[in-house]
Each structure stands twice: as C-alpha cells, then as structure tokens.
Amino acid sequence: MSTRLDARAEHLLRELAPKVLGAVVRRFGDFAAAEDAVQEALIAAAMQWPKEGLPGNPRGWLIQVAARRMTDHVRSELARRRRETVAAAEIDLVVPAPGLEPATDQDDTLILIFMCCHPALTPSSAIALTLRAVGGLTTAEIANAFLVPEATMAQRISRAKQSIKASGVPFSMPTSDERAQRLRTVLHVLYLIFNEGYTSSIGPHLQRNELSREAIRLTRAVHNLLPDDGEVAGLLALMLLTDARRAARTGPGGELIPLTDQDRRLWDQREIAEGVALITATLSKGSIGAYQLQAAVAAVHDETPRAEDTDWPQILALYGLLKRMSDNPMVMLNHAIATAMVHGPSAGLALLDELDADGRLSGHHRLDAVRAHLLELAGDHQSAIAHYRTAANRTSSIPERNYLMTQAARLSERATTAPTDT
Amino acid sequence: MKYILMMGGTKKGWDTFNTWPKKDLQAHIGFMMAFGKELTESGELVAAEGLAPPDQAKVVRAGNNGTPITDGVFPEAKEFLAGYWIVDVESPQRAYEIAGRASAAPGRDGVPMNMPIEVRQVMSGPPEDLL
Numbered sequence: 001m002s003t004r005l006d007a008r009a010e011h012l013l014r015e016l017a018p019k020v021l022g023a024v025v026r027r028f029g030d031f032a033a034a035e036d037a038v039q040e041a042l043i044a045a046a047m048q049w050p051k052e053g054l055p056g057n058p059r060g061w062l063i064q065v066a067a068r069r070m071t072d073h074v075r076s077e078l079a080r081r082r083r084e085t086v087a088a089a090e091i092d093l094v095v096p097a098p099g100l101e102p103a104t105d106q107d108d109t110l111i112l113i114f115m116c117c118h119p120a121l122t123p124s125s126a127i128a129l130t131l132r133a134v135g136g137l138t139t140a141e142i143a144n145a146f147l148v149p150e151a152t153m154a155q156r157i158s159r160a161k162q163s164i165k166a167s168g169v170p171f172s173m174p175t176s177d178e179r180a181q182r183l184r185t186v187l188h189v190l191y192l193i194f195n196e197g198y199t200s201s202i203g204p205h206l207q208r209n210e211l212s213r214e215a216i217r218l219t220r221a222v223h224n225l226l227p228d229d230g231e232v233a234g235l236l237a238l239m240l241l242t243d244a245r246r247a248a249r250t251g252p253g254g255e256l257i258p259l260t261d262q263d264r265r266l267w268d269q270r271e272i273a274e275g276v277a278l279i280t281a282t283l284s285k286g287s288i289g290a291y292q293l294q295a296a297v298a299a300v301h302d303e304t305p306r307a308e309d310t311d312w313p314q315i316l317a318l319y320g321l322l323k324r325m326s327d328n329p330m331v332m333l334n335h336a337i338a339t340a341m342v343h344g345p346s347a348g349l350a351l352l353d354e355l356d357a358d359g360r361l362s363g364h365h366r367l368d369a370v371r372a373h374l375l376e377l378a379g380d381h382q383s384a385i386a387h388y389r390t391a392a393n394r395t396s397s398i399p400e401r402n403y404l405m406t407q408a409a410r411l412s413e414r415a416t417t418a419p420t421d422t
Numbered sequence: 423m424k425y426i427l428m429m430g431g432t433k434k435g436w437d438t439f440n441t442w443p444k445k446d447l448q449a450h451i452g453f454m455m456a457f458g459k460e461l462t463e464s465g466e467l468v469a470a471e472g473l474a475p476p477d478q479a480k481v482v483r484a485g486n487n488g489t490p491i492t493d494g495v496f497p498e499a500k501e502f503l504a505g506y507w508i509v510d511v512e513s514p515q516r517a518y519e520i521a522g523r524a525s526a527a528p529g530r531d532g533v534p535m536n537m538p539i540e541v542r543q544v545m546s547g548p549p550e551d552l553l
C-alpha cells in the first residue's frame with residue numbers, strides 16, 4: 001500500500017489549502033491560529049489519504065479537521081485566559097471578525113495572498129508565509145527549499161503572522177485606494193519566489209526547481225482571479241518565457257551557459273507558446289507595465305532560433321520604454337547592453353559611465369560583468385579581463401564566479417597565444 | 423543572505439577558559455545557549471557549532487605521492503577556530519549586529535570578552551541570467 005500521496009491528490013491538496021484556510025479564518029476570525037490548524041489538517045491528510053483513500057468531499061474533510069483543531073485551540077486559550085482571570089475580549093476568539101460578508105473561495109484566496117504579502121513583512125517572511133498559507137507547502141518543505149533548519153523556518157513564519165496580527169489588518173480585500181500598491185507587492189513576492197528557484201536550480205540544489213513551479217502555479221492562480229490585470233498576466237508570461245530556457249542554461253557540470261550560447265533546441269516550446277500567446281494578448285489590451293515589457297523582451301529571445309538573428313533593435317525599443325517607466329538601475333544596465341548590440345560597444349560603454357555617475361550600482365558585480373563583456377566586444381581585452389575578475393570577486397554566487405573567472409582566463413590565454421586577435 | 427560568524431581563539435585562551443570559576447563558566451555557557459535559542463526564534467539561525475579544543479588539531483595535506491602528511495603541535499600564539507554560527511539575515515548590518523552580540527559574551531567576572539568574530543558572506547547568492 002502506498003504511504004505517499006499521488007501527484008493528483010497532492011495537487012488537489014495544494015489547490016484546496018488557501019480555500020480551506022479562508023473558510024476557517026471566516027469562521028474563527030484568528031488568522032494566525034487558523035493557519036496553524038490548516039497546516040495540521042494538510043499534514044493529517046497527507047498521512048491518512050494514502051491509506052484510507054480520498055474522502056468524498058476533500059474540502060469538507062480538511063475544513064472539519066482544521067475546525068476541530070481550532071476548537072481545541074479556542075478551548076485551551078479560554079482556559080488559559082480564565083487562569084489568568086482575564087475575562088475581557090474572550091469573545092473575539094469565537095466570533096468571526098465583524099463586517100464579513102459571505103465570500104467565495106476565490107475571494108478568500110485573493111485576500112489571503114494580499115495578507116501574506118503584507119507590506120509590513122520583510123520579503124523573506126512574506127515569501128515563507130505565502131508558500132505555506134497560500135501554496136500549502138509544509139514548513140519542512142519550505143525550510144528545505146531555502147536551506148535553513150525547519151525550526152528556524154517555523155519561527156520565521158510564526159513571526160510573520162505576529163506582525164500581521166500586530167498591524168491590525170482585517171481579513172478583507174484591500175481598499176480600492178491601496179489595492180494597486182498592494183498588488184505590486186504581491187507580484188514582487190511571487191517574482192522573488194520564482195527567481196529564487198530559477199536562478200539557484202544548479203548543482204545539488206535541484207529541489208529548488210520546485211519553487212519556480214510553485215511561483216508559476218500561484219501566479220497562474222492570481223491571473224485566473226484577476227484575468228484583466230495586465231501586469232499579473234505580464235508576470236505570468238515572463239515566468240513562463242524564462243522558465244522555458246531552464247534545461248539550456250546550465251551545462252552537464254552545472255556551469256552557467258549565457259543566453260547567446262544556449263542550445264535553443266532545449267527550450268521548452270510548450271511554455272514558450274503559452275507565454276507568447278499570453279503576452280501578445282495582454283499587450284494588445286493597452287495599459288502597459290514593467291512586467292509586460294520584460295515578458296516582451298523574453299518573448300523576442302524565445303522566438304529567435306539562432307542567437308545571431310536576435311532582433312536587438314526591438315529589444316532596445318522595449319528597454320527604452322521600460323527605462324522611461326521605471327527608475328531601476330538594472331533596467332538601465334540592460335538598456336546599455338541592448339544599445340551596445342544595436343549601436344556598437346562604445347555606445348553601450350558610454351551608458352555604463354552614466355550608471356557609474358548614478359552610483360546605485362557601484363560595487364555591484366553585474367555592472368563589472370557587463371562592462372567586461374562590452375569591453376571584450378570592443379576589443380579591449382586587457383580591461384575586459386580586469387573587469388571580469390572584479391566581477392568574479394564581487395558576486396555571491398559560486399556558479400557565476402566560476403563563469404566570470406573562466407571568461408577572464410579564456411581572454412588571458414587568447415591574449416598570450418594570439419596577441420593581434422581582436 | 424547568509425553569513426558565517428567565526429569565533430577565533432588562541433590555545434592559551436582555551437587553556438585559561440578551563441580554569442574559570444564555576445559561576446563565570448555557567449554565565450558564559452548560559453549566554454551561548456540563550457543566544458542560539460534567540461537566533462532560532464528570530465528565524466535567522468542556519469547552523470551553529472562549537473569545536474573541540476585545539477590540543478588534538480591536525481593540519482592534513484597530501485604529499486607528492488598522495489599519502490597524507492599531518493602537521494600537529496602548533497605554537498601557543500596560533501589562532502584557532504573555536505566555533506561558528508551561520509545566519510540567514512536581511513542585511514550585512516544585521517550580521518554585524520549579531521556578531522557584536524556574540525563578541526560581548528560574558529567572560530571572567532561577567533566582563534564582556536569582546537572576542538574577534540570574523541564575518542564572511544556565504545556564497546549562496548543566486549546567479550543571474552547572463553547575456
């Protein structure tokens with residue numbers, strides 16, 4: 001007999017997690033305790049369902065188990081308060097927060113995501129809480145993905161919930177005034193989860209791939225709830241179009257392979273097709289945002305079978321739009337690369353000088369790495385070597401350091417064997 | 423971002439530690455235990471270990487024929503790693519703050535030891551996509 005959930009049951013459990021949590025919070029009004037109760041119910045399901053089979057009504061089963069845990073929690077909490085002879089405020093434990101109109105599961109999922117990505121939380125707390133409360137991952141799974149002990153992750157989640165409680169945010173949709181800003185925070189948290197999984201899925205940390213898949217799943221859920229929001233669609237497209245290159249971005253030894261050198265036959269055509277269709281449909285609707293533009297850039301790359309055929313003028317135009325829209329120095333850096341590809345390396349290097357003056361990227365390895373690349377294109381190999389080495393010393397990623405050191409070594413060897421080569 | 427906080431000590435310091443009065447030892451040990459617990463509770467502790475005394479420390483390197491050559495008996499003045507913490511924090515400043523707390527662990531008569539703690543970033547950052 002199997003003791004593990006099959007993939008279908010696992011998927012069902014994860015889909016149900018935020019809906020069950022929403023229902024329990026509505027009934028009991030205590031987000032922090034309800035979240036613990038639902039986590040216990042999910043773990044109970046993962047243990048019992050493989051043995052006893054899927055219940056007829058899985059959602060009802062989970063709510064019932066979580067509600068039983070909540071009742072126990074409320075009883076012991078009341079007993080504790082009685083011992084402490086604090087009679088006041090007992091009632092708030094058992095009565096839902098006031099003003100809660102009946103809502104649908106969909107609303108609950110969305111409200112939960114807004115709560116978990118609360119601006120009062122640090123990014124790492126928001127990420128952990130979102131993965132548990134909305135994603136239905138266990139604390140152990142999240143700890144494993146971030147390579148920290150389970151006890152540490154449990155405390156991080158518990159502190160995040162305390163912060164939300166202390167902030168006094170009710171379990172309801174943000175007001176229309178704050179909604180746009182809150183949604184930006186949600187998308188940023190989802191983007192960070194994706195990036196954490198995508199960029200570190202190298203060498204021994206294969207389990208972290210799961211984080212990207214989870215980020216795509218959660219973003220897809222938000223997109224289904226808010227199908228008319230261009231930036232949600234843009235972020236989902238960006239994730240799909242980036243994830244499509246996963247198999248090609250590292251070599252057999254885990255070494256990084258830059259976009260221009262990747263074997264494009266390894267790119268996932270299904271993800272590319274979905275991402276391109278999504279971003280095309282979204283861009284035609286009007287209100288353009290930063291995620292949509294980044295997705296559009298990714299689409300240009302993904303639709304080009306050979307690196308040398310890349311439509312750089314189009315990418316340059318997209319980064320030009322992005323640059324006007326956001327004051328992000330990383331956007332300026334990418335704009336400089338695209339400029340170099342269209343107008344030649346010295347035009348790109350001139351833009352990097354502007355970034356030096358700007359100061360926000362000073363000491364950042366990406367600035368050195370890009371400068372090294374453009375200097376190499378310009379034929380100034382000695383300076384390129386120096387900047388590759390500086391970048392290697394400044395990155396905090398081992399695969400990236402290895403890549404940058406190898407670039408410097410490659411150029412030095414060429415300089416000694418073929419001094420006239422440019 | 424992850425940082426390792428390395429607490430150094432000399433062989434002499436180690437030998438002296440063994441001769442501390444009980445109440446000072448207990449205060450020191452109590453501080454270290456509470457400190458570890460506090461870092462778990464703040465959601466920042468990744469790992470912490472204390473190392474055995476350096477009396478038996480050996481340095482091993484392979485000889486030309488591949489057989490290991492060990493080196494022992496170190497001078498009194500040599501610095502040894504006494505223990506370390508690995509923390510996962512939001513900023514380098516926070517890592518320095520934690521190191522500062524560890525450095526001020528109580529010593530003889532409860533006076534802060536102000537030990538040197540070397541703080542180094544762990545290479546755990548994610549690589550970015552390279553063009």
